[in-house]
Amino acid sequence: MTGVGWIMTIIVGALAGWIAEKIMKADHGIFMNIILGILGAVILNWILALVLGASAVGLLGNLIVAIVGACLLIAIGRMMRGRHA
Template sequence: MEGLGWIAAIIVGALAGWIAEKIMGGDHGLLTNIILGIIGAVVLNFLLIAIVGATLGGWIGQLIVGVIGACILIGGYRAIKRA
């Protein structure tokens, strides 16, 4: 996560994963939430930088990016699982 240390990335990732879990109606554990939040934020940050040339900064910005990214990952996983 851009601009956040490891501890902050874990905290924001866990919170982002938990929020995404609630939005998408999932039932994951804490470790899965952390992983989804962090990977979701990394993937969406990469896409934002590649397409727009910038990303959201700070804790709140990264939380938003992490939630959206985690929702995309959960939706993608469900789509693959159904196929």
């Protein structure tokens, strides 16, 4: 997450992961929420940079991107688990 320090990245990641967990009706722990939030933000910002040539700016922009990215990661995880079951 550009323009955000490490501690704030963890806080935004945890919040985004928790919100995504509630939206997707999933059940993860705080550590997994942090990972999903941070990875979701990194991956979706990368995709936005490829498609639009720009990534999210500021705390609110990064939080929104992290929530959407974490929701996508949860959905992908559910699809992959469904195929192996």
